[in-house]
Amino acid sequence: MNFEVITKDTRTRARRGRLHLAHGAVETPVFMPVGTQATVKGMTPEQLKALSVEILLCNSYHLMLRPGHEAVGRLGGLHHFMGWDRPILTDSGGYQVFSLSALRNIGDDGVEFRCHLDGSTHFLSPEGAVDIQKALGSDIMMALDDCLGFPAEHAAAAASMKRSMNWADRCHAHFQKVADDSQALFGIVQGGVFADLRRQSAEHLVQRGFPGYAIGGLAVGEPNEVMYEVISAVEPFLPEDRPRYLMGVGTPADLVEGVALGVDMFDCVMPTRHARNGSLFTSGGHIVIKHARYKEDPGPIDSKCGCPVCQTYSRAYLRHLFMAGEILSSVLNTVHNLYFYLDTMRRIRQFIEFHRYDELLTEVRRRSSSAMEE
Amino acid sequence: MNFEVITKDTRTRARRGRLHLAHGAVETPVFMPVGTQATVKGMTPEQLKALSVEILLCNSYHLMLRPGHEAVGRLGGLHHFMGWDRPILTDSGGYQVFSLSALRNIGDDGVEFRCHLDGSTHFLSPEGAVDIQKALGSDIMMALDDCLGFPAEHAAAAASMKRSMNWADRCHAHFQKVADDSQALFGIVQGGVFADLRRQSAEHLVQRGFPGYAIGGLAVGEPNEVMYEVISAVEPFLPEDRPRYLMGVGTPADLVEGVALGVDMFDCVMPTRHARNGSLFTSGGHIVIKHARYKEDPGPIDSKCGCPVCQTYSRAYLRHLFMAGEILSSVLNTVHNLYFYLDTMRRIRQFIEFHRYDELLTEVRRRSSSAMEE
Secondary structure, three states: OEEEEEEOOOOOOOEEEEEEEEEEEEEEEEOEEEOOOOOOOOOOOOOOOOOOOEEEEHHHHHHHHEEEEEEEEHOOOOOOOOOOOOOOOOOOHHHHHHHHEEEEEEEEOOEEEEEOOOOOEEEHHHHHHHHHHHHOOOOOOOOOOOOOOOOOOOOHHHHHHHHHHHHHHHHHHHHHOOOOOOOOOEEOOOOOOOOHHHHHHHHHHHHHHHOEEEEEEOOOOOOHHHHHHHHHHHHHHHOOOOEEEEEOOOHHHHHHHHOOOOOEEOOOOHHHHHHHHEEEEEEEEEEOOOHHHHOOOOOOOOOOOHHHHHHHOOHHHHHHHHHHHOOHHHHHHHHHHHHHHHHHHHHHHHHHHHOOOHHHHHHHHHHHHHHHOO | OOEEEEEOOOOOOEEEEEEOOOOEEEOOOOOOOOOOOOOOOOOOHHHHHHHHOOOOOEHHHHHHHOOOOOHHHHOOOHHHOOOOOOOEEEOOOHHHHHOOEEEEEEEEEEEEEEEEOOOEEEEEEEHHOOOOOHHHHHEEEEOOOOOOOOOOOOOHHHHHHHHHHHHHHHHHHHHHHHOOOOOEEEEOOOOOHHHHHHHHHHHHHHHOOOOOOEEOOOOOOHHHHHHHHHHHHHHHHOOOOOOOOOOOOOHHHHHHHHHHHOOOEEOOOHHHHHOOEEEEEEOOOEEEEOOOOEEEOOOOOOOOOOOOHHHHHHHHHHHHHHHOOOHHHHHHHHHHHHHHHHHHHHHHHHHHHHHHHHHHHHHHHHHHHHHHOO
């Protein structure tokens, strides 16, 4: 793995970069669509490529349980399995263990949990998380971390962060033993909303030395300003020549704000999940396609959108598909929402290249406040 | 509309033809995928075109109820509405009124029924069926017919057939009044399993004069041999220079047999519905993808298949998608099954062109009997 910073914006912390991974290059800042179960829901790989998706995120938790990471490994790895030859990032499984599974017993060695599908018991250790992601063969794997709920007291956040740092060390050591150049392991900064803990965590990870750093434990219910403050508190302690990944974030406005604070990578289920629920992003805010007002609306979702759905289909047709429960509703809505996200990232990269990122920031903040007034 | 018979097989009744419709040409014999609610479930128009689909069938019953044929008409017609610029055939709605709706009151003027969605009451008359299909703007519309159940006595079949002939006359007369050259109206031969009634029905319709003739009321539960006998009984009374359409049929073997008996057009939900249920057609019979034996099967659905799914994905991945309830399962399975059907039609057309259709017939019959032995 190699990361180059191509240019930096002059008035914000925004950076325009390029990530070289085993399965290809990724222009940053980048948004990674989520392919939880080895598929971005409703999308073929061809459709993702037509949207110029360069990297996907897949969830180790789901894949270790079904069909099993060892099976995926025997079947040639995740890329071959799902027919996607561009880069993949996998998470460690930790977040889903904490959010989806039942009966978690967390200890220093890892976490025991019950599978949300069949109730079977499993144990996830730092070393196990690396082994799972090695079997999957992702380009970027993530260290196992302890995922703190929100809100949390300083003492709880400190203990959780220390456990995460211990696990990061163990992932790092195990990775050195078992992995090769085709994969990279990122560390994850934790510490809740506390700047001192976040700094301590960042410094710990940087001392250990990772090719990339994630900021975890955000977008878990805290106010947006708190999220931005935490990013601002962490960023100065992360090396400039390594990519920064803000996990699980966020709205289009969050992406623009995050980039201004120095973030290079994002992932979120929002565009794909919202699409299936009929909530569509537009330049004037989101629309809920099932509304009766769209019943005979001949216009596109967004007249300013260049996506293939907006070129062909009316709001009336998309409403019809949604009301009829048709598969194509999810497909077309997902194409549109992913296009909106990827187009947002294209604009982000362009504004950085022109060293005028503050203009984009101003535009997005104005749009957000006017959308809220509607 | 214009139909040309390009060549005829020498030893069977198979014909190779071309149908010229308002939205383009269709090579026959042809299979029409079913796009019930203005979408072939799970497929984009681009995917259908990549499969070389030339004509779709859409259901008037569903569209008159949701979003409403008048709304579709105001939105520019069905082609524009669903983004499909190739030919469309619509049925009259009659079959679904008889199979899906509740509380049917059938009279000489039409049929009153309750919508399966909201219980609202509607009335479908022969003239109304034409008006609905005119609003939809399909290339081929179908006359309203009285759909007889199976089994039925001769007297009941005769009464039902006579009502259908009366309705066909009324559709024909109303069509002359309201429609234009951009649409064609097909008549439907009825008469149950009785050769004398089928002949009477065919002669009635031919005397009235339609640009194409359908054989209705088959594939409703009767044995396959009975279906083939009925087709054989009807075919001599249909003009050679008009297309013959066998409605709602059938298995791949049915298509091959039907063509041998002089049929030019088919439609059936089987490939698309089976796909969503995980039942996949192969040259060696169908496979049920959820079977545990495919859990780590690295091979394609069918090693002899040239479809894009078989080029890329393993049975193991397709099983995983099915077990995980992923949308992509329906999408990829549908691509494969439709390819199988369309490829069967391509082979049918080739064997007719080479005047060796009996060889295909022999091959398919041998394969069917060996598949049954498995």
